[in-house]
Every structure is written in structure tokens, then in C-alpha cells.
Amino acid sequence: MAIEDIKKELEERxxxxxxxxxxxxxxxxxxxxxDFEEEVTHLTLSNAKVIMLNETNQFASKQLLSSxxxxxxxxxxxxxxxxxEHDWFLDIKLYSEEYRADQISxxxxxxxxxxxxxxxxxxxxYKGFFxxxxxxxxxxxxxxxxxxxxxxxxxxxxxxxxxxxxxxxSIIKEVLxxxxxxNNEIKMELLxxxxxxxxxxxxxxxxxxxxxxxxxxxxDHVVLSAISRTISSDVLSGLEERYSDIHSGFxxxxxFSWIHGxxxxxxxxxxxxVTADLNLLDRFNKFEIEYLIDTDVLPAIDEVILSKLMHxxxxxxxxxxxxxxxxxxxxxxxxxxxxxxxxxxxxxxxxMNRFYETHVNRFHxxxxxxxxxxxxxxxxxxxxxxxxxxxxxSNCLQVTHPSLDDDFKDLADYVEKEYKNWYLExxxxxxxxxxxxxxxxTGHITGIAQQTDFYxxxxxxxxxxxxxxxxxxxxxxxxxxxxxxxxxxxxADVTISAQQGIYPTITKFGMAAxxxxxxxxxxxxxxxxxxxxxxxxxxxxxxDGILKSYSENSIALxxxxxxxxxxxxRRNAIKGKDIIYIYHDKIDASSHNDESTVFDAxxxxxxxxxxxxxxxxxxxxxxxxxxxxxxxxxxxxKGLNEEDKMERSSFKKDIIEQGRRYVITDxxxxxxxxxxxxxxxxxxxxxxxxxxxNIRIKGAxxxxxxxxxxxxxxxxxPVIEYKFLRSGYKALKLNKDKYDTKTxxxxxxxxxRKISNMIFNLSFYQKEPVKDNYVACTYIAYIEDSLGREVSxxxxxxxxxTSTIAKDREFKCTFNLKSQKFDSKDxxxxxxxxxxxxxxxxxxxVHIDIAMAIDEFDFFG
Numbered sequence: 001m002a003i004e005d006i007k008k009e010l011e012e013r014x015x016x017x018x019x020x021x022x023x024x025x026x027x028x029x030x031x032x033x034x035d036f037e038e039e040v041t042h043l044t045l046s047n048a049k050v051i052m053l054n055e056t057n058q059f060a061s062k063q064l065l066s067s068x069x070x071x072x073x074x075x076x077x078x079x080x081x082x083x084x085e086h087d088w089f090l091d092i093k094l095y096s097e098e099y100r101a102d103q104i105s106x107x108x109x110x111x112x113x114x115x116x117x118x119x120x121x122x123x124x125x126y127k128g129f130f131x132x133x134x135x136x137x138x139x140x141x142x143x144x145x146x147x148x149x150x151x152x153x154x155x156x157x158x159x160x161x162x163x164x165x166x167x168x169x170s171i172i173k174e175v176l177x178x179x180x181x182x183n184n185e186i187k188m189e190l191l192x193x194x195x196x197x198x199x200x201x202x203x204x205x206x207x208x209x210x211x212x213x214x215x216x217x218x219x220d221h222v223v224l225s226a227i228s229r230t231i232s233s234d235v236l237s238g239l240e241e242r243y244s245d246i247h248s249g250f251x252x253x254x255x256f257s258w259i260h261g262x263x264x265x266x267x268x269x270x271x272x273x274v275t276a277d278l279n280l281l282d283r284f285n286k287f288e289i290e291y292l293i294d295t296d297v298l299p300a301i302d303e304v305i306l307s308k309l310m311h312x313x314x315x316x317x318x319x320x321x322x323x324x325x326x327x328x329x330x331x332x333x334x335x336x337x338x339x340x341x342x343x344x345x346x347x348x349x350x351x352m353n354r355f356y357e358t359h360v361n362r363f364h365x366x367x368x369x370x371x372x373x374x375x376x377x378x379x380x381x382x383x384x385x386x387x388x389x390x391x392x393x394s395n396c397l398q399v400t401h402p403s404l405d406d407d408f409k410d411l412a413d414y415v416e417k418e419y420k421n422w423y424l425e426x427x428x429x430x431x432x433x434x435x436x437x438x439x440x441x442t443g444h445i446t447g448i449a450q451q452t453d454f455y456x457x458x459x460x461x462x463x464x465x466x467x468x469x470x471x472x473x474x475x476x477x478x479x480x481x482x483x484x485x486x487x488x489x490x491x492a493d494v495t496i497s498a499q500q501g502i503y504p505t506i507t508k509f510g511m512a513a514x515x516x517x518x519x520x521x522x523x524x525x526x527x528x529x530x531x532x533x534x535x536x537x538x539x540x541x542x543x544d545g546i547l548k549s550y551s552e553n554s555i556a557l558x559x560x561x562x563x564x565x566x567x568x569x570r571r572n573a574i575k576g577k578d579i580i581y582i583y584h585d586k587i588d589a590s591s592h593n594d595e596s597t598v599f600d601a602x603x604x605x606x607x608x609x610x611x612x613x614x615x616x617x618x619x620x621x622x623x624x625x626x627x628x629x630x631x632x633x634x635x636x637x638k639g640l641n642e643e644d645k646m647e648r649s650s651f652k653k654d655i656i657e658q659g660r661r662y663v664i665t666d667x668x669x670x671x672x673x674x675x676x677x678x679x680x681x682x683x684x685x686x687x688x689x690x691x692x693x694n695i696r697i698k699g700a701x702x703x704x705x706x707x708x709x710x711x712x713x714x715x716x717x718p719v720i721e722y723k724f725l726r727s728g729y730k731a732l733k734l735n736k737d738k739y740d741t742k743t744x745x746x747x748x749x750x751x752x753r754k755i756s757n758m759i760f761n762l763s764f765y766q767k768e769p770v771k772d773n774y775v776a777c778t779y780i781a782y783i784e785d786s787l788g789r790e791v792s793x794x795x796x797x798x799x800x801x802t803s804t805i806a807k808d809r810e811f812k813c814t815f816n817l818k819s820q821k822f823d824s825k826d827x828x829x830x831x832x833x834x835x836x837x838x839x840x841x842x843x844x845x846v847h848i849d850i851a852m853a854i855d856e857f858d859f860f861g
Contacts, residue, residue, distance in 0.1 A: 003039040026096035034079040048073035111139040114147040129193040169254035181215040202859040208244030223274045225251035231295045249819035259334040275300045296333035310407040323350040332796035345392035351385045363426040368434040369447035383477040428693040443678035449499040455516040466624040473588035475632030479718030493723040501717040504662035504708040510630025512538040516550035522681045559584040591705040617724040627720040633707040660696045661709030663689045743777035766799045766809035776800035778835040824849040
């Protein structure tokens with residue numbers, strides 16, 4: 001800065017109005033570097049006198065200012081290094097002003113850096129860094145005054161990394177994100193501005209790494225140190241020189257917050273590099289699952305666990321409880337979402353295995369009604385598990401994981417054998433034996449409600465307006481899933497039952513049976529069988545008229561039409577109607593395009609029907625809803641073997657109509673290898689036959705998704721009766737606890753409230769099972785101090801246990817305290833919050849007594 005500019009600036013300062021009670025102005029010009037000593041020798045000011053301090057005139061100058069001349073303005077040029085303990089002018093400085101003209105002083109003032117010699121020296125040393133205004137601006141953006149060398153260094157490193165946090169973990173993270181050693185731009189910046197030493201000193205202090213100044217080696221070290229926190233040392237045997245046990249806490253904290261945060265994906269390239277660089281996949285594969293299950297730093301660990309689980313299942317070398325507990329444990333891991341479909345699929349296999357273990361000696365019923373009741377209360381679950389497995393499998397086919405894809409396809413083959421060769425075969429064999437007599441003589445299974453009585457026994461008995469939803473091919477297990485979700489998610493009375501579907505279990509027969517009628521009959525028109533309701537055809541276009549013939553205030557609508565209407569259009573469509581039939585077709589329609597999408601269609605059906613029920617009970621003011629189907633279906637992912645298919649050549653000339661699972665012939669046919677089934681076609685001189693068990697008749701059309709036969713999956717037609725309980729409804733008021741949806745509560749089970757290790761376990765328990773109106777909830781638990789600052793990692797608890805046995809609803813979580821000082825006299829709290837933040841947090845006081853806990857890192861010592 002030129003002396004002329006300084007003179008002008010100083011005269012302006014002296015010319016400024018004085019504060020109240022001040023008679024003059026004294027300005028100390030501090031210039032420890034003596035940059036302007038020569039110029040000040042010749043400096044004169046129009047409105048102030050100039051004093052130049054030196055080592056010998058301090059007493060005389062003090063006397064002049066304090067006693068001899070108390071009226072004049074003074075500029076006191078001070079080139080001496082300040083010593084606060086021996087400062088002759090300290091009292092005068094308290095009411096005087098300071099001025100600095102050198103560049104470094106002005107930089108320090110702008111950046112809120114304390115103008116002390118120690119820091120001025122550092123600013124000079126890193127002058128190349130501070131030369132750029134944009135870098136100084138980054139320093140200025142930090143909060144607070146920089147009054148220590150450590151804070152200055154951290155500010156410089158953070159500014160080079162262009163981050164807002166002056167934390168070592170943030171700096172190291174940013175350096176690792178900048179890429180491998182040869183192409184790391186931040187490393188180049190550190191070299192450029194001479195900040196390499198300060199960076200590696202900080203790295204060594206915090207992570208223990210001092211093997212080299214190579215970023216690739218640092219990646220390995222930090223990740224391995226983090227892993228060592230939660231894994232057996234046996235797994236890392238031979239790598240001891242590559243990580244630090246002592247500094248594992250810092251590394252774990254840094255990686256944990258990274259992989260559990262919103263920028264998890266940025267860690268993936270680093271994890272891939274470390275996994276490959278240290279050949280960790282081969283290393284992990286040598287150990288059993290129990291050695292790996294508590295660690296989630298690297299996604300490779302999930303790949304190893306999943307691969308091992310699938311191999312163990314296929315080789316039948318693992319018990320069901322171990323599979324389920326492993327999956328449940330991994331559900332809270334950082335990378336679970338990346339592999340959730342694999343885990344979900346494996347969990348369904350575990351449920352299938354448990355079903356097998358508990359039912360291996362079942363399927364010996366002698367009574368059809370007994371077997372029907374057992375299917376609707378128990379056996380149907382196997383259909384659900386199989387369907388959910390294939391939903392997960394379908395999703396996995398859309399996400400590439402080369403190391404797992406083949407294994408999962410092998411698992412699908414295993415599932416197919418268990419479902420098709422055991423469950424379907426045993427179930428169908430027993431079922432055929434107990435129904436054959438009834439079906440051949442009357443067509444009705446004794447003691448079971450009939451689909452043909454649906455309108456009379458169900459619809460007409462509803463008091464008030466009723467909405468009837470008919471979802472084509474929605475079989476019992478899908479309906480049960482829907483009923484359960486409606487029960488949990490809405491205030492309603494929900495019951496599910498089942499009726500025997502009319503034979504053959506195909507759309508035109510089932511849809512006709514659900515309509516009001518005095519007589520159902522069949523006729524052959526244009527070489528095709530038509531089903532008549534009281535003499536009228538029963539296609540979609542005919543159903544509205546049939547309904548109105550029994551109740552004028554009735555209407556038949558298509559789901560696609562009503563869902564596309566605006567609110568007023570819907571209201572006008574049903575205005576004055578008491579019986580509203582709505583026809584939905586998602587599952588059956590999907591089978592015509594691509595059989596492999598049938599289970600996806602089942603999932604979509606549940607969502608669409610829930611939405612439709614909400615529309616009915618919301619904007620349409622409905623209360624009573626009945627949901628049913630025309631028929632169910634059989635589905636297997638794999639095509640059948642030749643022995644599961646049946647030729648029709650011996651009776652081909654007698655066939656009037658056939659499908660994969662039924663045949664209707666003239667009255668001369670007598671195929672003794674088919675089961676005769678009496679039906680409405682008998683009155684028209686026709687006969688009906690069904691293939692036994694799960695056999696398909698050879699012919700055109702799909703072979704994986706079939707219906708028309710007599711299997712429980714096809715003939716067991718669900719009926720959901722739903723009564724919405726409006727607010728203010730008497731039953732709702734009287735039974736509020738029954739209908740109000742509540743999340744299952746959890747509590748701390750551990751009695752010990754004293755924490756004496758940096759890594760510790762706590763046990764929790766789920767107070768209620770998930771059932772009725774108690775729904776699952778995900779909780780987050782962590783430790784915080786009295787000021788609300790988190791001092792541990794966060795652990796997730798997924799409270800979704802359904803067991804009524806309290807011991808089965810316990811959870812154990814492993815917590816890691818952060819690397820900091822803990823005071824045994826302070827209070828700390830275990831905090832439990834629900835993930836959605838809808839409940840008040842639970843706070844349990846705990847005490848931390850750790851004598852060797854780390855206080856603060858001396859990053860640059």
C-alpha cells in the first residue's frame with residue numbers, strides 16, 4: 001500500500017467526529033515487520049502528531065501521551081513485537097484505536113484471524129495460498145475468530161478441499177473422494193500451497209496412518225481400521241500393518257456417518273477399490289457368516305453373506321432360524337437397500353422351509369370341509385411365500401449383481417422344487433381324494449358355501465348401500481394380504497371367508513355365478529359355450545341389465561372407467577344406486593400378455609383395490625364393501641415336465657370346449673383318467689371333467705398360469721366383507737382401542753445403565769406383537785449428552801415381530817461411542833425415536849465411565 005494512500009486514510013480517520021467525552025484521538029499503527037519504518041520517518045499529518053516508538057523511547061513517549069501533552073491527536077507508529085505482559089501503553093490502548101497498513105494484517109483482519117505474531121508467521125509461510133481472494137473468502141466464511149495455529153491449519157485444509165466444516169473427518173473424506181493417488185486433485189493443491197505436511201500430520205494424529213503419503217494406501221488404512229471396529233481380528237489376520245486398532249474409533253465414526261448418510265453412493269467407488277486392492281472378497285469367503293454379520297462397512301460383505309446363505313439353503317446345510325436371524329440382522333445394515341430383494345427372497349425361502357418342517361407329515365385329511373378350513377387358515381401361506389419370493393426374484397432380475405445372479409437363479413430352482421414337487425403335489429393329491437365323490441355326484445363340496453349363492457347370501461343381506469368389487473383371478477392368498485392391509489390401515493371391520501367357485505373355474509362361469517339369478521345354464525353358440533343368467537347372456541355389457549332386473553337401483557361399472565372419473569362424475573354415476581358392482585381386471589389380464597408378470601399384477605391389485613376402497617369410503621361416502629373374485633389360479637414359474645401334461649387324443653372328438661385345466665364334452669365321452677365334475681352344463685347334455693392334481697391338458701395357451709380346474713388355488717374363491725367405521729360411529733367410540741392403529745412400542749430391556757466400553761451392547765424388546773391394529777415400526781436408537789449432542793452411532797431397530805412369545809421379540813444392538821472425552825459425572829441419555837418422527841422420543845439416562853477415552857486430537861503436534 002503506497003504511503004500517500006496511507007496518509008490519506010489516516011487523515012480521514014483523524015478527521016472523524018470524536019465519541020462523547022473524548023477530546024482527542026490516538027491511533028497505534030502496529031507494524032511488527034517494519035514494512036513502513038522508513039516512510040514514517042518523513043510522514044507528517046495535518047491533524048495529528050507522529051511518534052515513532054523504538055526500544056529506548058517508550059518511557060518518554062508514555063510520559064508525553066499521558067502527561068506532557070493531553071490535548072493533541074497522535075499517530076503512534078509501533079514497529080515493536082507486542083509483549084502483553086510488559087506493554088507500557090496497555091492503559092492508553094484501551095481508549096485508543098489500532099491501524100495496520102500491511103497486506104498480511106489486512107488479510108488477517110478480513111479473515112477474523114487474531115493478529116498475533118505466531119499466526120502472522122503462518123500467514124507469511126502460506127502466503128501463496130492466501131494470495132487469492134477466493135481462497136481468503138473461504139476462510140472468512142468460517143464461524144468465529146481464528147486464534148490458534150490448529151484452527152488456522154484446519155481452516156487452510158478445509159479451504160483447499162472447498163468444504164464448510166473444519167473437521168478432520170470431513171477433510172479426509174474429501175481427499176478420498178478426489179480419486180486415486182496419481183489423479184488426486186486435492187493432493188496436487190496441497191503440494192502447490194505447501195500444505196502437505198500439515199495434512200499428513202493431521203491424518204496420522206486422527207487415523208494412525210503414517211506408512212506413506214499415498215492416497216490409495218490411506219484409503220485401505222481408513223476402511224480397514226473402520227472394519228476392525230466390528231469384525232473379528234481373525235478375518236483381518238495378516239493385515240495388521242495396514243490398519244490401526246487404536247484409531248479404529250475415529251475411522252469407524254467417519255465411515256459410519258458416510259455410509260448411513262444421504263451421500264452413501266459416493267463411498268461405493270472407494271469400497272470397490274479397497275475390496276479389489278486387498279482382495280477382500282476371497283478373504284471374507286473363507287469365513288463363516290457369524291464372523292461377518294456385525295460388519296457393514298463394505299457392500300462386499302453383503303455379497304458374501306448372501307452367496308453363502310443361498311449355497312447353504314440349496315445344500316440344506318443351514319437351519320431356518322439361522323437364515324431368518326441373519327436376514328433380520330442385515331436389514332439394519334448400511335447397504336441393505338442395495339440387496340433388499342435378495343434378502344427378501346431368501347427370507348421367503350426361510351418361511352417356506354419352516355412351513356415344510358411343520359407340515360412335512362400333513363396332507364392326510366379325510367374330510368373336504370376340514371381340509372378347506374385348514375387351507376384358508378394355514379396352507380394358503382405357502383402360496384403367499386412363493387408369490388413373495390417371486391416378486392423379489394422379479395425385482396432382482398432388473399438389477400445386475402454379477403456375483404449373485406446365478407446363485408439366486410439356483411435358489412429359484414430350489415424353491416420351484418419345494419413348492420411344485422412337494423407342496424402342490426401333496427396338497428392336490430390329498431384334495432382330489434376328499435372332493436372326488438362330492439364333485440362327481442353333486443358338484444358341491446359338502447359344508448362349503450357356494451359361489452352361486454353369493455348374491456343371495458352375501459350381497460342381499462347387507463343393510464344399506466353396498467359396493468361389490470369383483471377382481472378377476474384374485475385368488476385366496478392375494479385376498480388375504482389385501483384384507484390384512486385394509487384391517488391395519490383403515491378403521492373398519494374386515495372379515496375374509498371363502499366360497500367354492502363354480503366349475504369350471506373360468507371367468508364366464510364365475511362372473512355369471514356372482515350375479516343374481518334363478519337359473520344358470522349353458523348353451524353352445526358359434527362353437528363356443530355361453531353361460532346364461534335367467535336366459536340372458538352374461539358378458540360385461542349384459543350385467544347391468546341383469547342386476548337391475550333384481551334391483552332397479554343397481555349398476556355395473558368397470559374399474560378402469562370409475563378410476564378415470566372426476567369426483568362429481570363418480571357421484572353422479574352411483575347416485576340413487578343401492579347395489580354397485582365394480583369389475584376389476586389386473587391379474588387375469590396380465591396373464592394374457594406375459595405370464596411372468598402375474599405376481600407383480602397381484603401386488604398391483606392389492607394397491608389398486610385399497611385405493612378403490614378409500615375412494616368408495618371417502619368421496620363416495622360408502623360404508624359397506626364386498627370384495628370377491630370369479631376364480632383363482634395355479635401358477636408355477638417353471639414350465640411343467642412332460643409327465644405333468646396330458647394328451648387329449650383319446651377323447652378329442654367328444655370335446656365341446658377345453659382349457660388347460662378343464663374339459664366340457666358331449667354326453668358320450670367317458671375319459672376314465674379325468675375326474676368327472678357335475679355342473680350347470682349337465683342340464684344341456686354336456687359333461688365336465690377335470691384333470692387330477694396339477695396336471696395341465698396339452699393345447700394352446702399359457703402353461704405356467706392356468707385356471708379352470710378344481711385345485712384349492714383355483715376353486716377357493718375369497719370373499720372380503722368390509723364395513724367402514726366413520727368417526728363418530730358408535731362402535732368406533734366404544735371400541736377405540738380395537739380399531740385405532742397403533743405402532744408396536746419398544747423399550748430398553750438391559751438393566752445395566754452404566755457404559756464402560758467404547759463398544760457395548762444393549763437389549764430391547766417389542767412390547768406387543770404385530771397383529772390386529774398393532775403395526776410394525778422402525779426405531780432409531782443412539783446416545784446423546786445433556787446438550788443433545790450425539791455421542792454414539794445410530795442403530796436401527798425394525799420392530800415387526802409377530803410372535804406372541806415375548807422372548808422372540810427381543811433385539812440386541814451393538815453401539816459404538818464416538819472418539820471423544822466422556823465425564824463420568826455427566827449425564828448421558830439413550831434416545832429412542834421412531835423413524836417417521838410421529839411419537840415422542842424415549843429418553844433413558846445412562847452413565848459413561850471410560851477412563852481411557854480420547855479427549856482431543858493434537859492434530860499438528
